[in-house]
Amino acid sequence: xxxxxxxxxxxxxxxxxxxxxxxxxxxxxxxxxxxxxxxxxxxxxxxxxxxxxxxxxxxxxxxxxxxxxxxxxxxxxxxxxxxxxxxxxxxxxxxxxxxxxxxxxxxxxxxxxxxxxxxxxxxxxxxxxxxxxxxxxxxxxxxxxxxxxxxxxxxxxxxxxxxxxxxxxxxxxxxxxxxxxxxxxxxxxxxxxxxxxxxxxxxxxxxxxxxxxxxxxxxxxxxxxxxxxxxxxxxxxxxxxxxxxxxxxxxxxxxxxxxxxxxxxxxxxxxxxxxxxxxxxxxxxxxxxxxxxxxxxxxxxxxxxxxxxxxxxxxxxxxxxxxxxxxxxxxxxxxxxxxxxxxxxxxxxxxxxxxxxxxxxxxxxxxxxxxxxxxxxxxxxxxxxxxxxxxxxxxxxxxxxxxxxxxxxxxxxxxxxxxxxxxxxxx
Numbered sequence: 001x002x003x004x005x006x007x008x009x010x011x012x013x014x015x016x017x018x019x020x021x022x023x024x025x026x027x028x029x030x031x032x033x034x035x036x037x038x039x040x041x042x043x044x045x046x047x048x049x050x051x052x053x054x055x056x057x058x059x060x061x062x063x064x065x066x067x068x069x070x071x072x073x074x075x076x077x078x079x080x081x082x083x084x085x086x087x088x089x090x091x092x093x094x095x096x097x098x099x100x101x102x103x104x105x106x107x108x109x110x111x112x113x114x115x116x117x118x119x120x121x122x123x124x125x126x127x128x129x130x131x132x133x134x135x136x137x138x139x140x141x142x143x144x145x146x147x148x149x150x151x152x153x154x155x156x157x158x159x160x161x162x163x164x165x166x167x168x169x170x171x172x173x174x175x176x177x178x179x180x181x182x183x184x185x186x187x188x189x190x191x192x193x194x195x196x197x198x199x200x201x202x203x204x205x206x207x208x209x210x211x212x213x214x215x216x217x218x219x220x221x222x223x224x225x226x227x228x229x230x231x232x233x234x235x236x237x238x239x240x241x242x243x244x245x246x247x248x249x250x251x252x253x254x255x256x257x258x259x260x261x262x263x264x265x266x267x268x269x270x271x272x273x274x275x276x277x278x279x280x281x282x283x284x285x286x287x288x289x290x291x292x293x294x295x296x297x298x299x300x301x302x303x304x305x306x307x308x309x310x311x312x313x314x315x316x317x318x319x320x321x322x323x324x325x326x327x328x329x330x331x332x333x334x335x336x337x338x339x340x341x342x343x344x345x346x347x348x349x350x351x352x353x354x355x356x357x358x359x360x361x362x363x364x365x366x367x368x369x370x371x372x373x374x375x376x377x378x379x380x381x382x383x384x385x386x387x388x389x390x391x392x393x394x395x396x397x398x399x400x401x402x403x404x405x406x407x408x409x410x411x412x413x414x415x416x417x418x419x420x421x422x423x424x425x426x427x
Contacts, residue, residue: 077126078107080104082102089122089123090121095113095114107127107128107145109143111131111138111140112139117138119133119134119138123413127145128149129151130153131153132154133169134170134352138168139167140168142164142165152168157188158188164185166179166199167179175208177206177207181200182201183201185201186199188205192207192281210282297309306325306342307326307342310345314349319349329341330342340375344381347367350362351387360385364382382404382414399421406418406419
C-alpha cells in the first residue's frame with residue numbers, strides 16, 4: 001500500500017469514528033462538524049504536499065464531496081412541540097375541546113388541530129415528519145423547500161406534502177376524508193385512486209370508503225368555463241370525463257370501476273367481492289360477500305381471502321364482521337403467519353375502535369409471546385402492547401414491556417415511549 005493510499009484509508013477510518021460519535025449523541029453535532037472539517041482539510045493539505053497536481057485536484061474534490069455528504073447525513077431530525085411540550089416519535093396528541101392548538105416543527109411547519117382531533121407523530125426525518133390523523137380535522141402549513149419529506153396518513157389514504165397549505169379531516173364513523181387545498185400541491189393515494197392524485201390550490205377532494213364514492217371539485221374556474229366536478233360512484237359503468245378545463249381526463253379522476261373486469265367478463269358474486277375489496281370498494285365488497293353467504297365464505301375461503309374480507313369489513317365500518325372474520329382466521333389457520341396477522345388486526349380493533357385495552361393486551365400479547373422465529377409484526381405489537389398497558393394504568397406491566405422493547409428493538413419507532421416508561425420506573 002502506498003503512503004497516499006494509507007492516508008486515504010486513515011481518512012476513511014477517521015470519518016467513520018466521527019460519525020459513530022454523533023450517532024451515539026446527536027447533541028454533539030457542532031463538535032462533529034468541526035472535527036470533520038479539520039480531518040478533510042488535513043487530508044487535502046496532505047494531498048497538496050505529496051502527489052501531482054492532476055491527482056491532487058481529484059483527491060481534494062473527493063474529500064470535499066465526502067465531507068458534504070457526511071454533513072448532510074448527520075443532519076439532525078426535525079423536532080416538534082405542542083403547547084410547550086417536546087414531542088417524541090409514537091406520541092399521540094388530542095386537542096379535546098380546544099380548537100386551533102398547534103404542533104410547531106423546527107423546520108417552520110405547523111399543524112393546527114381543530115376541536116376533538118387526534119394526531120400521532122409516527123416519525124421525524126431530517127427533512128420533515130410522518131403524521132397520522134386518527135380523527136378530526138387539521139390545518140397544515142409546510143414551508144416550501146427542496147427535498148422535503150412530509151407525509152400524512154389519513155385512514156387508508158396517504159398524503160405526500162411539499163411546500164403547501166391545506167386542511168384535511170377524517171371521520172372514522174363514515175370512513176370519509178375531506179381535503180381542501182389552500183396553497184401549493186399535494187399528492188394523494190388510497191382507495192378509489194389510481195396511483196397518485198395531485199390536488200392543487202383551490203381544489204377539494206372528498207372520498208368515503210364506506211359509500212364507495214369519491215368527488216373532486218376544482219376551485220375558481222377560468223373565464224368561460226365551469227368549475228370541475230367529478231363523482232365516482234361505485235357501480236357506475238360510464239364515468240364522467242367532463243373536466244371543464246379543456247384537458248383530457250386524468251386516469252386517476254375516472255371512476256374506479258372504469259376498467260373493472262366485470263364489464264367484459266361478468267363474474268359470480270362469490271369472486272366479485274374480492275375484486276371490489278382489492279380496488280378499495282369496501283362497502284360494496286362486504287355487501288357482495290354477504291350475498292354470497294358469510295358463513296360459507298368463512299369456512300371455505302383461504303386465509304388470504306379472509307384477511308381481505310376482514311380488512312374490507314373494518315374499513316367499511318362493519319366492525320362485528322371484521323372481528324368475526326379475523327377470529328375465524330386465528331382458529332382455522334392456527335400457528336400460521338396469517339393467524340398472527342389476524343391477531344394483530346383484532347388488537348388494533350380492540351384498541352382503536354372498541355377502546356377495550358384489556359382485550360388489546362390479550363391480542364398483542366399473543367404475538368409478543370409467540371415462540372419460535374419472531375413475526376414481522378412483533379415489534380409493532382410490542383409497541384401497541386406498551387400503549388395498552390399505559391391506557392390501563394398498569395405501570396408495572398408497561399415498564400416491563402418497555403424494558404423488553406428497548407432490549408429487542410433499540411431503534412424501533414416506539415423507543416421514545418419505552419424510554420419514558422423506563423425512566424418513570426426509576427423516578
